[in-house]
Amino acid sequence: MKKTVKTVAKNTGGICLIIIGCMMIFTPGPGLFTILAGLYVTSFPGKSILVAKLKKTRFYHRYIVKIESKIKAKLKRKKI
Secondary structure (H helix, E strand, O other): OHHHHHHHHHHHHHHHHHHHHHHHHHOOOOHHHHHHHHHHHOOOOOHHHHHHHHHOOHHHHHHHHHHHHHHHHHHHHHHO
16 A cells, blocks of 8 residues: 555656646746656656667766766865
């Protein structure tokens, strides 16, 4: 029972992120990043194939890798 509730809550949150991301495309905000986060959270058939295709796009490398490098740089500065 708890696993079912957890799965439903996770999928509901992911769908909400996707909807909010779609709204952000037309308003200021990181819409594509939010949609991508929603896709990562939800679970549906074919998810691994879709995520693999998204990781090969220029969008992923331009924005996601740039964000990851900024986070890593901040973590290195805090350790020193």
